Amino acid sequence: MQLTVAGNQKEYADGLTVAKLIELEEVETPAYVTVSVNDAFIAGGTFEEAVLQDGDRIEFLYFMGGGSA
Amino acid sequence: MAFSNEQLERYSRHILLSEVGVKGQKKLLEASVLIIGAGGLGAPAALYLAAAGVGTIGIADADEVDLSNLQRQVIHTTPDVGKAKVQSAKETMEAINPGVTVKACRTFVDASNIMGLIAGYDFIIDGTDNFPAKFLINDACVLAAKPFSHAGIIRFKGQLTTYVPGEGPCYRCAFKAPPPPDAVPTCKQAGVIGAMGGVIGSLQAMEAVKYIIGKGELLTGHLLTYDALKMEFRKIKLPAYKDCAVCGEHPTILAPVDYEQKECDLK
Ligand SMILES: [Zn+2]
Numbered sequence: 001m002q003l004t005v006a007g008n009q010k011e012y013a014d015g016l017t018v019a020k021l022i023e024l025e026e027v028e029t030p031a032y033v034t035v036s037v038n039d040a041f042i043a044g045g046t047f048e049e050a051v052l053q054d055g056d057r058i059e060f061l062y063f064m065g066g067g068s069a
Numbered sequence: 070m071a072f073s074n075e076q077l078e079r080y081s082r083h084i085l086l087s088e089v090g091v092k093g094q095k096k097l098l099e100a101s102v103l104i105i106g107a108g109g110l111g112a113p114a115a116l117y118l119a120a121a122g123v124g125t126i127g128i129a130d131a132d133e134v135d136l137s138n139l140q141r142q143v144i145h146t147t148p149d150v151g152k153a154k155v156q157s158a159k160e161t162m163e164a165i166n167p168g169v170t171v172k173a174c175r176t177f178v179d180a181s182n183i184m185g186l187i188a189g190y191d192f193i194i195d196g197t198d199n200f201p202a203k204f205l206i207n208d209a210c211v212l213a214a215k216p217f218s219h220a221g222i223i224r225f226k227g228q229l230t231t232y233v234p235g236e237g238p239c240y241r242c243a244f245k246a247p248p249p250p251d252a253v254p255t256c257k258q259a260g261v262i263g264a265m266g267g268v269i270g271s272l273q274a275m276e277a278v279k280y281i282i283g284k285g286e287l288l289t290g291h292l293l294t295y296d297a298l299k300m301e302f303r304k305i306k307l308p309a310y311k312d313c314a315v316c317g318e319h320p321t322i323l324a325p326v327d328y329e330q331k332e333c334d335l336k
Contacts, residue, residue, distance in 0.1 A: 007303055032248045039306045044245065059305050061243050061292060063253045064221030064228050065200050 001054035012052070019047040027060055034061035070095060076168065080122055093282035094122065098168075100281040101125035103190040105178055105206055107132075107154040109256075109266030110220050110273060111196030112144035117274035119162035123281070125170045126162065129186060130154045131177035141263035178202060180325040183209040192277045193217035196270065198256060200247035201328035207232070207240040209325045211316045216280055218273040218288075223254065225262050225297040227269035230288050230307060231276045237290035242310035242317075247328045268295060 003012050005025060012021070018037070022030045035042045035050075036059045042050050052058070072080075072091065076098075083089040083097075102123050104111045107130040118126055134142075134149045134157050142154075149157040155173035162171045178186060178197075183205055187193055193215055195206045203219065210217040210232060219240045220229035232239050272293070279285045292305045315322040 029248075029253050032253055034243050034245075036306070036308055039308050041243070041308055041310055061305065061307075062228075063200065063244060063248055064223050064226065065198065065203070065253060065255050 001052075003052060003055075004057040006058070006060060014054075016052045017048055018042055018050040018052065018058070021052065021058065022047065022060075025060075028062065032063055035059070036061065070098070076122075079166070079168070083121070088284040089282055093284070096281050096283070097122050097278065098124045100192070101127070101190045102192045102194060102277050102281075103127035103129065103187055104194045104196055105129045105186075105202070106196030106198065107142070107144065107158040108138065108196060108198060109141045109222060109261065109263075110270040111194065112142040112158070113267045113270035114194050114196060114274040114277070115158055115162055116144055116165065117271055118277060119166045119169050119171070121274070121278055122166060122168060123277070125172065125190075127172040127174060127186070127190060128155050128158050128162075129174040129176055129178055130158075131175060141261065141266045143267065178205065180205060180327040183325050184213060187213055187215055190215065192280050194273050194277060195219045196273070200253075203240065204244075204247050204328060205325055208315045208322055211239050211241075212323070212325065218276045220269045220273050222261050222265045222269050223256060224259050225265065226295065227265050227297075228292055228294040229269055229272055229276070230292045231280070233280070233287060233289045238307045238309045239313060239316045241315050241322075242313040243292070243307050245314070250329055262297060265295075265297060268297075 001012055001014050018035055027033050037056050080094045083094050084091055100123050102118055104115050107128050132154050134145045134152050134154055136150050144161045145157045153175050155175045159171040159173045187209055193210055197203055214234040216233045218231050276287055290307050292307050294303045311318050
């Protein structure tokens with residue numbers, strides 16, 4: 001199936017979960033990433049159950065803390 | 070308010086813009102912006118807002134200028150090392166534009182003082198370096214119905230969004246709660262490229278100016294991310310989150326809260 005991950009269209013195996021995608025994409029600090037699929041947030045703690053569908057658009061949102069000091 | 074000849078000349082490049090003009094420049098001169106954090110993000114934001122003639126600019130920070138700040142905090146100079154950051158910032162801003170009023174607040178912003186600090190300002194800029202402060206500013210601005218610009222930078226990356234009351238999600242909608250201390254790398258641990266503050270802090274100033282003059286589209290409902298190594302900007306949609314603890318349908322956060330502090334302060 002085709003997924004658009006962070007703006008890039010790629011081919012993935014059917015039945016892929018959000019948790020598995022996080023692993024495949026080597027997402028930094030995976031425990032603290034926010035995920036949206038088709039512009040809706042996936043609740044934290046449900047990444048294992050969230051199965052992706054062909055055509056889904058996935059975004060990873062990261063904590064970014066710096067700025068001052 | 071009539072413009073003096075000095076003002077007409079100083080702001081001539083603004084006045085030439087159909088989106089700004091005399092009317093927009095007047096709005097800028099009558100506006101007030103509070104910048105929390107006089108560091109990597111706050112420095113360029115403060116410089117551009119002072120230069121733009123934002124009439125009243127508050128700047129809040131408890132720190133002193135450190136030599137390690139000068140790689141990116143362009144509002145401070147080498148002779149300023151050891152001086153209060155807000156004092157150093159105020160001097161630079163007033164040197165650029167004596168026509169603006171700079172209110173220096175040498176204070177550590179926390180739950181006890183933030184509501185008083187932001188009251189009276191039209192727009193807030195989050196230029197802080199740590200998650201507890203970012204959540205505190207978010208919650209206070211949501212509770213006080215103040216628009217603000219959120220931003221963060223690390224390594225070669227940066228991101229920002231703009232919150233406008235009633236017009237879109239807040240920072241907490243996407244990020245829920247601060248990560249535990251040390252769970253996510255900070256500038257101190259990971260470093261940050263100096264010009265990143267310039268890019269992202271200037272974009273925060275741009276959002277403030279657009280909000281004040283009421284032109285264009287703000288980053289409400291979007292997170293703009295910048296990857297300097299890939300030289301890529303992405304505008305990611307931020308969905309609304311009806312269960313958000315502070316701006317949702319049934320908020321549980323009804324007053325600002327302090328979280329455990331963990332600054333990315335390289336002393
Ligand atoms: Zn929210």
